[in-house]
Amino acid sequence: MDERRLREVALTPDEYRAIVEQLKRAPNEVELGMLGVLWSEHCSYKSSKALLRRLPTTGPGVVQGPGENAGAVEVGEGWSVVFKVESHNHPSAIEPYQGAATGVGGIIRDVIAMGARPIALLDSLRFGPLPASSHHFEGVVAGIGGYGNCIGIPTVGGEVYFEECYANNPLVNAMCVGLVRTEELMRARAEGTGNSILLVGADTGRDGIHGASFASLELDESSSERRPAVQVGNPFLEKCLLEACMDLAHTDAVVAIQDLGAAGLTSAVAECAGRVEGAGARIDVSLVPRRERGMTPYDVMLSESQERMLVVVRRGREREVETIFHAWDLTSAVIGEVTDDGQLTVVDGRDHVARVPVKLLTDGAPMRRLMGFPPEPPYGLQVDALPPLVDAGATLLRMLASPNLASRRGIFRRYDHMVGDSTVITPGGDAAMLRVKGTRLGIAVTTDCNARYVHLDPHLGAQLAVAEAARNIVATGARPLAVTDCLNFANPDRPEVYWELEEAIAGLAYACRALDVPIVSGNVSLYNDSNGESAIYPTPVVGMVGVIDDYQRRLGAALRAEGDFVLLIGSSHNDLGGSEYLKVEHGHVAGRPPALDLTREKAVNRLILSAAQSGYLHSAHDCADGGMLIALAECCLLGGIGVRCPAIRPEPPLRLDAAFFGESPSRYIVSVPSRAMPEMQSLARRHNVELSMLGLAGGGFVEFEGQLKVSLAELRAAWEVMVT
């Protein structure tokens, strides 16, 4: 076999030999292309599958774990939330607007395929520093808005970080959350021999051919020539597709719905059939509606044209389903049927095109055995050698204006975050919250990952990402339920990268088990480096969903009333390793990330939830990047109320800079009306959690007597530096 041809379909000579062995013959061109995309890292998880088995995926509320279009957990009153996060990193590096837009479009279809109505979008983004990376940043933000705003699903959350390591490899992870009556949850299983396979939505064009393979290679100077591998989005069409699929819920003619994403028709049909033992499918490419002339069967089977869905319909009821799509002016066509021979057979009218066992496509890729080897331990940090804090106020202002801490209002006001009339906690605080109309349930959603921590210690860093996500959920008064993860890593063929992957997955598994949050869906994105250099920080993004039984009891981060007591919950240590303070004030990314005690973490979370439930709290905010003083300033800025505090006298060995800017986990800033203080104190004692009084809400300054006094106006000017 020609090496060049193999490279084109991203198969290795060994993989080719495995194919020949299994088929007992050489594959033809189309079969080779189909196997190439499905055996790509993006589709087959051949480098990560063994590790992913370590993740906890089951729990009491889980109604659908990994393996479907998205995961699902019950939230009560007969409702389930369906959610998943997915990366669109490579396309966004090449074509930021369309890459991000189609990333959003793709994840929405995953949720629709489960029969759920999408209610929220979140985006976890990483870029190189501005202004150098502004073409990535501007394009991606515009693309997310362009798609989400048009389709009418609120974009309610996410995160943005700026670090050198993402300059050539920006990360764009999109998460979608949907709602469905549990008994109406759909599964994409091609059941029932003889049932019809319908292709619905956009006509098929030549766009995006080999997108999945492209996503599984490192970026290099030829990457921009791969622009045709980036698809173009049409959110209007997807809106019609969405509504039509919602209308399908009223009929029992539909057996399964499957999104066409990476690897297009090939993957959609194979996955759908692969979920049913012994099932196969017969597809006639001549029946596929096309956008352009002269397309070969190869093009049709591998096209990644967007806004298409596969629908399996009970035999004889095709007309019923087609009527629903026609009402939305959508094209639908019967392109094949479900078989019981376990083969994916492709014909072009009367001509035979391809015939491959479904299992060979979905599970045949030889798993890659990679070696992990820890790199040189990252540069240590001598905390004692750091110069003492000189001017806390000036440092606070510099930190608030740093790109990783500055207000995101300039970004989220470009996204419609209110459509749907359900956003009861809007972006800008901890988690966002959506109400379930007709009930008192609130769904809290967040994404988190401080990749600097993961870089410095992958196992601990991944745990910290899970813990922070859970804290963001808890800060709204909601209970964490389940996780979706997006594992963004560099080239795993390099032992130190594979080691990071191993460690991070182990850390995720450990923390998810400890905090009782199973991982129900996710995605792996490898090869995030270019030219074998400038690898990204290992970035396991954690998307988390939680629930509150009565959203009228939800909490925001903002201070609400003058005269409230402002408290720090949890204990502080000299946790300056990997901190924003260390980066902004001392120019280092070094040290060990903050130690995490998951037992303590749970105790603190239980305290906050119990206090929220009892109505003792006026607000709660997670202490995260930037530490206590940044969190406190955010509470003040969000509420437009200052705070007056006596001077902080940290008990040795705690340093003053660490008390203000250290990033010890398991901490919250809460505000409590004075009448609830006794109850709050006894509750803290009962949960054995440290509670320290910071000061009183009120006035127009953030003040620690004799240590700093800065007006809210000055703080806001610094914080909103990116709001233009």
Added chain:
Amino acid sequence: MKFGVVVFPGTWSDRDCGWVVDQVLGQELVYLWHKDTDLKGCDCVILPGGFAYGDYLRTGAIARFAPVMEQVGEFADRGGLVWGICNGFQVLCEAGLLPGALIRNSSLQFRCEWTNLLVERTDLPFTSRCEEREVLRMPIAHGEGSYFADPATLSRLEQRGQVVLRYCDADGRVTPASNPNGSLHNIAGIVNARGNVLGMMPHPERCSEAELGGTDGLKLFRSVAEGALKVLVS
């Protein structure tokens, strides 16, 4: 009172408007499909927000050709209440039921944020429950909401008091800083000369319950629900 909410392909505020009419106000609700050729006996037709037909050519440019729009035009001519919100306002301008046009925001960016609106008319069926020169807090969500009209049209609108809502600050001062999109004269909403067709960019249906951050939008819905019949009778 029967509200009809028009659904074009690409409309997304239909369900939000429907929710307020039906669940918050407890009024009668019917959805009108863009292919419908009758208005099913509605007393007020709402053209909601969204991207009708994708808004690919120009906002509202295709929607005005929808079969339902012919009925809406006749309904307006007969004095029926027509209320365009966001994309609905854009459609009404394209359809010639209101003067002027909505062009790209001066920031060249989509804006989703809270604004303050000065109510300049309270004698209309849409605003009868508002106080004279009341300031309403209401969110916007649009990329093309900058109101534009030629000088003659603009001065006619002002002379006849057709400007109903104007972007202002929290104290009711109409300032450049309180204008979120570059609209001429800070215009957020206008009415036709007869007073039965209102177009506005802000979203009253997004602020009709306290849990969504405010209830000022409900004042407009209540005005229509309670006051509309009087106008129809006269």
